[in-house]
Amino acid sequence: MKKYKVGVVGCGGIAEGKHLPAHQRGTKTEVVAFCDIIEERAVRLSKLFGTKDAKVYTDYKELLKDESIDIVLVLTPNNMHCEITVAALDAGKHVLCEKPMATSYAEAKEMLAARDRSGKVLSIGYQNRYRSDALYLKQLADKNYFGDIYYAEALAVRRRGVPTWGVFIDKEKQGGGPLIDIGTHALDLTLFVMNNYEPAYCVGRTFHKLNKQRNTGNAGGDWDVDKFTAEDSAFGFVVMKNGAVIYLKSSWALNIADPTEAVTTVCGDKAGADMLDGLRINTVLEGKQVMIKPDLRGGAILFYEGGGTNPEDLELAAFLRAVSGEGKLYVTADQAAVVTRILEGIYESDKTGKPFYFE
Numbered sequence: 001m002k003k004y005k006v007g008v009v010g011c012g013g014i015a016e017g018k019h020l021p022a023h024q025r026g027t028k029t030e031v032v033a034f035c036d037i038i039e040e041r042a043v044r045l046s047k048l049f050g051t052k053d054a055k056v057y058t059d060y061k062e063l064l065k066d067e068s069i070d071i072v073l074v075l076t077p078n079n080m081h082c083e084i085t086v087a088a089l090d091a092g093k094h095v096l097c098e099k100p101m102a103t104s105y106a107e108a109k110e111m112l113a114a115r116d117r118s119g120k121v122l123s124i125g126y127q128n129r130y131r132s133d134a135l136y137l138k139q140l141a142d143k144n145y146f147g148d149i150y151y152a153e154a155l156a157v158r159r160r161g162v163p164t165w166g167v168f169i170d171k172e173k174q175g176g177g178p179l180i181d182i183g184t185h186a187l188d189l190t191l192f193v194m195n196n197y198e199p200a201y202c203v204g205r206t207f208h209k210l211n212k213q214r215n216t217g218n219a220g221g222d223w224d225v226d227k228f229t230a231e232d233s234a235f236g237f238v239v240m241k242n243g244a245v246i247y248l249k250s251s252w253a254l255n256i257a258d259p260t261e262a263v264t265t266v267c268g269d270k271a272g273a274d275m276l277d278g279l280r281i282n283t284v285l286e287g288k289q290v291m292i293k294p295d296l297r298g299g300a301i302l303f304y305e306g307g308g309t310n311p312e313d314l315e316l317a318a319f320l321r322a323v324s325g326e327g328k329l330y331v332t333a334d335q336a337a338v339v340t341r342i343l344e345g346i347y348e349s350d351k352t353g354k355p356f357y358f359e
């Protein structure tokens with residue numbers, strides 16, 4: 001069986017922690033090229049995860065010249081997602097790009113245009129959609145179990161969890177802070193469960209309240225106050241064209257007791273659900289309010305064969321099925337572009353102090 005040849009651009013934490021182990025566990029790919037502007041990172045991961053003759057690059061344009069490469073993983077800081085993805089698609093490669101899709105909606109649209117002219121597959125790394133709770137919630141929503149979902153909360157709130165490695169706190173390189181970094185996951189999950197991709201307007205506020213503090217109790221140790229140019233918290237209220245609303249809360253550091261990350265709460269006119277203590281379905285049964293806690297210990301509801309129950313493995317399996325033409329993408333770039341569009345709207349509203357209207 002022919003294995004797809006994969007090239008990786010960006011050999012940092014997400015490459016080592018998520019993507020490359022999934023490729024190593026799978027049987028359908030081999031990773032033949034590694035690129036990082038810091039060469040030793042590419043060398044190190046090529047030894048851990050690459051084929052014997054894997055190539056190492058410091059310039060992604062050189063990697064893209066290798067015609068044998070079928071798939072490129074774009075795993076760099078956010079400000080390079082668009083440029084590298086467009087170049088890879090134009091070079092005839094399928095692309096799995098990490099979240100968020102881009103730092104602006106204009107960039108996301110450039111990526112969609114490149115996908116359309118190349119005819120190649122483009123997906124974005126929203127692996128939370130493949131968690132067993134998320135798969136089950138989506139299945140219920142698609143069967144109209146909740147009815148019309150008119151209120152939702154997208155939650156990405158840490159108590160003290162500022163990422164101190166890489167360039168996460170650098171607004172220029174990432175396009176923002178927790179909103180674009182973790183708010184993006186919660187919003188993606190929420191829109192997907194609601195199956196609602198038509199925003200009308202939003203209001204947002206960002207905060208720089210804790211990012212200049214020291215002795216922070218941060219999980220990964222104190223951050224560098226001089227480098228922390230992104231917001232530490234951001235909150236948004238989004239009104240969709242059908243009148244539904246989404247309250248998006250995101251923070252890397254907030255004085256709350258209970259962190260809630262990559263979770264959604266949805267309320268419809270028939271039932272609701274949240275993920276605040278595992279997945280809970282809130283409904284009425286025989287005249288009594290009940291909370292159903294699905295037993296997901298048996299594993300995920302598998303939509304994709306051969307992927308186990310690990311979200312990263314399911315993400316890869318779904319992507320490969322689309323690449324081979326055997327299935328449709330589970331995370332489409334069009335959906336991811338709407339996530340980016342709404343995040344941009346929240347940042348814009350914060351800048352102007354006014355609601356942001358989507359055209």
Ligand SMILES: NC(=O)c1ccc[n+]([C@@H]2O[C@H](COP(=O)([O-])OP(=O)(O)OC[C@H]3O[C@@H](n4cnc5c(N)ncnc54)[C@H](O)[C@@H]3O)[C@@H](O)[C@H]2O)c1
Pocket residue numbers: 009010011012013014015035036037038041058060075076077078080098099100125126127165166167181
């Ligand atoms: N899906 C998730 O849950 C999740 C989790 C963490 C990070 N991410 C995303 O993954 C991306 C990378 O995050 P990370 O944690 O791996 O960061 P990281 O800093 O650990 O790694 C990024 C790597 O990219 C390299 N790089 C920078 N510019 C480059 C370029 N032009 N060409 C080649 N390499 C370049 C850096 O040298 C670094 O090694 C970000 O977009 C982030 O949002 C996703």
